[in-house]
Amino acid sequence: MKNEKGLTAFEVLISISVGSVVLMMLMSILSTTLVSRNYMEHENRLLNESYHISEYLQASIFDLGVRSIEEYAEEDEDHQILILSHEFDVSYEEGVLVRDYVGRSFVLHYDRENRSLHYGNADHFDFENRQFFDPAGTRINSTNVKVDPEGTNIRYTCVSQAEFQDDLKCASAFIELEISLTYEFQDKPVFQPKTYRTTIVF
Amino acid sequence: MPMNQKGLTLLELLAIIVIATAVLLPLLSGFIDNFAVNERMHARRASSSLGNATVESLDKVDFNDLLTFLGDDPIKEIEEDDCDGFSTSGEEVDNTMSSREVCGYIFDQEWSNVTFEGDAFRVFLLPYDLDEDDLDTLRERDDLPDRVIDGAEALDIPEEKEAGSFLNVFVWMEYDPAVSQSILIEGIVEGAIDLEE
Numbered sequence: 001m002k003n004e005k006g007l008t009a010f011e012v013l014i015s016i017s018v019g020s021v022v023l024m025m026l027m028s029i030l031s032t033t034l035v036s037r038n039y040m041e042h043e044n045r046l047l048n049e050s051y052h053i054s055e056y057l058q059a060s061i062f063d064l065g066v067r068s069i070e071e072y073a074e075e076d077e078d079h080q081i082l083i084l085s086h087e088f089d090v091s092y093e094e095g096v097l098v099r100d101y102v103g104r105s106f107v108l109h110y111d112r113e114n115r116s117l118h119y120g121n122a123d124h125f126d127f128e129n130r131q132f133f134d135p136a137g138t139r140i141n142s143t144n145v146k147v148d149p150e151g152t153n154i155r156y157t158c159v160s161q162a163e164f165q166d167d168l169k170c171a172s173a174f175i176e177l178e179i180s181l182t183y184e185f186q187d188k189p190v191f192q193p194k195t196y197r198t199t200i201v202f
Numbered sequence: 203m204p205m206n207q208k209g210l211t212l213l214e215l216l217a218i219i220v221i222a223t224a225v226l227l228p229l230l231s232g233f234i235d236n237f238a239v240n241e242r243m244h245a246r247r248a249s250s251s252l253g254n255a256t257v258e259s260l261d262k263v264d265f266n267d268l269l270t271f272l273g274d275d276p277i278k279e280i281e282e283d284d285c286d287g288f289s290t291s292g293e294e295v296d297n298t299m300s301s302r303e304v305c306g307y308i309f310d311q312e313w314s315n316v317t318f319e320g321d322a323f324r325v326f327l328l329p330y331d332l333d334e335d336d337l338d339t340l341r342e343r344d345d346l347p348d349r350v351i352d353g354a355e356a357l358d359i360p361e362e363k364e365a366g367s368f369l370n371v372f373v374w375m376e377y378d379p380a381v382s383q384s385i386l387i388e389g390i391v392e393g394a395i396d397l398e399e
Contacts, residue, residue: 050314158297197312201258
C-alpha cells in the first residue's frame with residue numbers, strides 16, 4: 001500500500017530552496033558558457049576579419065606590383081588616403097630593359113567617419129569629396145565590423161626612394177597596419193574592440 | 203505494488219560519479235583540443251604570410267651585404283644580432299633605411315598579432331649554385347631542421363658554379379613546438395638590375 005501522506009509546508013519549502021540553489025548553479029554555468037562561447041565567436045570573427053583585411057591588401061599590393069607609395073591629404077582628420085602606384089612596366093627594346101610608364105594607381109582609403117577601409121582604382125576615387133564613387137564596392141571590412149578610429153593607425157616606413165619621371169617617391173616600404181576592429185549587432189558594439197598588428201612589405 | 207523505497211548507498215553514488223567523470227573527461231579534453239587546433243591553425247596561417255614578408259624584406263637588404271655575410275659557406279643563418287654587421291649607409295637620408303635597419307625589421311614583424319621569436323623563427327641564406335659537396339656538408343650538420351635539408355636537396359643543382367647574382371632564402375618557422383609542426387618558405391633574392399629610362 002502506498003504512503004498517501006503528502007508533504008508538509010516545511011518539506012515543500014526545503015525542496016524549493018534546494019531546487020533553487022541547484023537551478024541557480026546550473027543557470028550560472030549555462031550563462032558563463034554562453035558568454036564564453038559568444039566571446040570566442042566574437043574573437044574568431046574579428047581575427048578572421050583581420051586576416052581578410054591583411055591578406056586582401058597584401059595580395060592586392062602584390063598583384064598591382066606596387067613601386068611607389070605616398071600619402072595624400074595628411075592634414076585631414078576624417079580620412080587617410082594612401083596612393084599606391086605601379087609606375088612602370090619593364091619592356092625589352094633594342095637589347096636593353098626599359099621603363100614603360102603606365103598610369104596604374106590604386107588608393108587605400110581609411111574613412112574614419114564611417115569607420116571603414118576601402119581599396120580600389122585611383123580613377124574611381126573622388127579626391128575632392130574624399131571617397132570612392134562606389135564606397136560599398138570598394139569596402140574591405142564587412143558591413144557589421146567597424147574599423148575603430150581609436151586604436152587604428154595605418155602608417156608606412158620608407159625603405160628607399162626612387163625617381164619616377166623626375167618625381168622622387170618612396171619606392172619600397174614597410175606598411176604597418178594597426179587596426180582596431182569592433183563587431184556590431186544592430187549598430188551596437190558587441191564586446192570590446194580588438195586591435196591587430198600586421199606588417200606588409202613591398 | 204509497493205515501490206522500492208531504498209535509496210542509494212554511498213558506494214553506488216561514488217560509482218555513478220566515477221563513471222560520469224570517465225564519460226565526461228574525454229568529451230572535455232576533445233573540447234580543449236579544439237582550442238589547441240584552432241590556435242595552431244591561426245599560427246600556421248600567419249606563418250606563411252610572415253615567411254613571404256621575410257623573403258620580400260631580405261630583398262631590400264643590400265645584396266653585397268648578404269653576399270659578404272654568406273661568404274663561401276653553403277648555408278648561413280641570419281640571427282637578429284647579425285643585423286649589426288650589415289651596412290648603415292642610407293640611415294642619414296630621410297625616407298631611406300639602411301640594410302641594418304631593414305634586417306632589424308625582419309625580426310619585429312607581426313601578422314594579425316602573431317610573432318615568431320628565437321628558435322621558432324630561423325632565416326637561412328644559401329648560395330644559388332649549391333652543389334653536391336655543399337649538400338653533403340648540409341647533411342652532416344645536425345643543427346639544421348630536416349625541412350631545411352629537404353628544401354636544399356629539392357633545389358635545382360646547376361652543372362657548373364656561376365658567379366652569384368642570386369641567393370636562396372629559406373625561412374623556417376615552428377608554429378607549434380608542442381607537436382613539432384613547422385613550415386618552410388623558400389625564396390630568391392637578387393642583385394640590382396639596371397633599367398634604362
